[in-house]
Amino acid sequence: MKSGFAKMGIGAVFFGAALASVTGLKAQDTADKTTWSGLYTEEQATRGAAAYAANCQACHGNQLGGTGEAPAIAGGEFISSWNGLSVGELFERIRTTMPFDRPGALAREQYADILAYILKYNGFPAGQAELDKRTEVLNSIKFVATKPAVALEQRSARPGVGGPAWLAASSSVAQAAAAAAAGQVDPNGYPNPYRTSENYLRLPAGRTMGSSSAVAIDSKGHIWVADRCGKNDCANSDLDPVMEFDGSGKFLKSFGAGMFLFPHGLFIDQHDHLWLTDGHKAAGKGYQVFELDQDGKVLRTLGKAGVAGDGHDVFDEPNAVVVARDGSIFVSDGHTPGKGNARIVKFDANGTFVTQWGTRGPGPDQIEVPHALALDSRGRLFVADRWNSRIQIYDQSGKLLDSWSQFGRPSGIFIDKNDNLYVADSESRSPQGYGYHPGWKRGIRIGSARTGVVRYFIPDTDPNPDKGATSGAEGIWADDKGVIYGAQVEQRAIVRYVKK
DSSP: OOHHHHHTOTTSOOOSSOOSOOTTOOGGGTTTOBTTSOOSOHHHHHHHHHHHHHHTHHHHOTTSOOOTTSOOSSSHHHHHHHTTSBHHHHHHHHHHHOSTTSTTOSOHHHHHHHHHHHHHHTTOOOOSSOOOSOHHHHTTSBOOOSOTHHHHHHHHSOTTSSSOGGGSOOHHHHHHHHHHHTTOSOTTOSOOOEEEESSOSBOOTTOOOOOEEEEEEOTTOOEEEEEBTTBBOOTTOOSOOEEEEOTTSBEEEEEOTTTOSSEEEEEEOTTOOEEEEEOOEETTEESOEEEEOTTOOEEEEESOTTOBOSSTTOBSSEEEEEEOTTOOEEEEEOOSTTSSOOEEEEEOTTSOEEEEEOOBSSSTTOBSOEEEEEEOTTOOEEEEEGGGTEEEEEOTTSOEEEEEOTTOSOSEEEEOTTOEEEEEEOOOBSSSSTTBOTTOOOEEEEEETTTOOEEEEEEOOOSOGGGSSOOSEEEEEEOTTOOEEEEETTTTEEEEEEEO
């Protein structure tokens, strides 16, 4: 069960017109149904799991993540690619291409069972009736990626509380949320009310900015950047990667030479302490999380220098760190898909291990490349589940609360004190392969952490982003006035965005 499903691409042009009539079923019975309507039963999904294991797993993997030419049939890319199409089209794609060596060989009931299992694996709810085996019935059911509850949450939000007017709950915004949930919104069509300043930070004479995914702002409004020593790696460099600028962009000081190999994630806590992750290791250095004061003094480290692992006191490519108001520390660990860790590790305020969660894969409660972290005003932890092109939202004990795909393929996340949500997508690409996320452009999407509604989109300026694995902002932060700073790896710049 392999290349037939993959050759046309998950989001490619599909079959011809649906069958003309629905035998024994009135159109209104399914006209309003979506993938969130409870289309299958738990018993049917259990049968489907067995049928999948016997006929499909060899090509598509035991976690539905795809192997070789066989694409993933679970996760953010799969869901976003089918968003807006019909369940009947997906059923026919499965039936006419699977199993790879004998497509169409199974009974229609078995294909319906397999589709029920795929829907369950992707987090769509079960219901009271089994998924129909008739294509003509399924053609009237819409595949909708985003849970309609986003619109309901928007309606219940209190207008005018805790943020700019554009985030206040109103009927028009609720309608926008519902439209997004129904797949009717162009993810690249939001307005861009920002002007761009690419040379705001003034570096010392002779110094050029290296690749960076780390920018943050302290309580004084000073801008902190951790670049990769004028290139994309600090190994064997005597440059200071950590730099401080005042609010006008004037360089103030730098430190950290010889301390880091690959500065990756930067966070500033309520005490103005800097927290920085080092994502590489070599010669007894790296794979650690550092807490520093603003003079560069090391206050604490987590992890063992140069040691990789999945234990309570080691990391394997730590990406990001965030600190809660009570001092709890969260670290996202694992940067390479299919290798090493894919987890969130929690420590208490003293740095003592508390818990960890996360298993690799595209399933509803899994993660793959947890690239960035942020906390909202309710203490919910937002995880940039980059490889799955979604944001996973957890409570602080690791319980999954929600999953959002409407902000693109997230490399960076920042949430301000008013719960404005800023998400940097630096990897979406149309060609199949790394970053495959057809229909989505790279850039910064801005919306609400309370409701999930996207309001603005700042497009990446790279003229041909499909040629490279990354471009535009990876790291992101915003000041109290809503001025945004994006840290770019490919362009090696810190870019400032100000409302027009």
